[in-house]
Amino acid sequence: MPFYEELLAATASEREALLTLPLIRTGAAGQVSLAAYVAFLSEAYHHVKHTVPLLMACGARLPEQHEWLREAIAVYIKEEIGHQEWILGDIAACGADAEEVRHGQPDIATEVMVAYAYDSIARGNPIAFFGMVLVLEGTSVEVASRAGETLQQSLGLEPDAFTYLTSHGALDVGHTDFYANLVNSLDDPADQQALIHAARVFYRLYGDIFRSLEQRFLHAPAERLAA
DSSP states (O other): OOHHHHHHHHTHHHHHHHHTSHHHHHHHTTOSOHHHHHHHHHHHHHHHTTHHHHHHHHHHHSOGGGHHHHHHHHHHHHHHTTHHHHHHHHHHHTTSOHHHHHTSOOOHHHHHHHHHHHHHHHHSOGGGHHHHHHHHHHHIIIIIHHHHHHHHHHHTOOGGGOHHHHHHHHHHHHHHHHHHHHHHTOOOHHHHHHHHHHHHHHHHHHHHHHHHHHHHTTTSOHHHHTO
């Protein structure tokens, strides 16, 4: 079995737990408020802005035998630069204050996920960062484009309020084969196990962001749900 398939099989239960979270299901169905959508974008901004710095940190920590992977990271960096600005543009198109988000603080769940990514690179095996890539890109492919379409209809906003969801979802479809080829080239069992472990953790940590948003919106009083 190619390692990519082994990775998917080893993390299937964690992936299912994420994709069945209430906020992800209701978001994909276009059944969340504008306030909840803006809150989701705000948290996305606060982790997406770390994508390029994390890729750089990962590349710097890779040993010489993974030079081929460092070259692939350079490709990722080129494609990911500036994506956080897409999100701020969407926030502004929703009528919210993008600069307030830019200079604001993330939810604790978001902060913890980002911190775990940096810690895994610095203290553990830098290959672990590709667990975060699996989780974020896999979720984009699964639900992002569909959620963008349904939310645009239900919220009555212009397409420029959904560039992160629609463009990122489509972009990550193309990344899937690239990612699979990368991880299939990892032949060290220690690297493979580090990636599997990290992916399981990132599924949990990314899910915690949505669980936190659920507490604020899906379980909030009716007047907040309608905001």
